[in-house]
Amino acid sequence: MxxxxxxxxxxxxxxxxxxxxxxxxxxxxxxxxxxxxxxxxxxxVVQELPMIKLGRELTVDDIDRLIEEGLMRNARGGD
Known part of the structure; x- marks a missing residue:
């Protein structure tokens, strides 16, 4: 096209x-x-909400890492 x-x-x-x-x-x-x-x-860009496994405590570092991973995944177009 x-x-x-x-x-x-x-x-x-x-x-x-x-x-x-x-x-x-x-x-x-x-x-x-x-x-x-x-x-x-x-x-x-495919935006997806990250899934966080329940049943474990998350630290501030865990949350920061998950946010950064999600942003990088979205920037790459969902690779």
């Missing part, structure tokens, strides 16, 4: 409705931006 979009004077582009629908992109979603040679690659 190839669709032309115009860059506005604020350097913004609109993602066409057909692309948004196909990828399930909604208002408030995060997209990662990568440069691959002469290409700009946008990827929808």
């Amino acid at each position: 190839k669709i032309l979009v115009k860059v506005t004077r604020n350097y913004q582009v609109t993602i066409p409705a057909s692309v948004r629908e196909r990828l399930g992109i909604r208002v408030g979603d995060l997209l990662s931006v990568e440069v691959d040679g002469d290409r700009i690659v946008l990827r929808k």
Whole structure:
């Protein structure tokens, strides 16, 4: 699928409705931006809530580590 979009004077582009629908992109979603040679690659970031095993006490360090792991996973696009 190839669709032309115009860059506005604020350097913004609109993602066409057909692309948004196909990828399930909604208002408030995060997209990662990568440069691959002469290409700009946008990827929808899959945000997931981390699951924490119950039945054990969590320290502040545990919570900080889990938050950092979740942020890194989201930044990579859910790898």
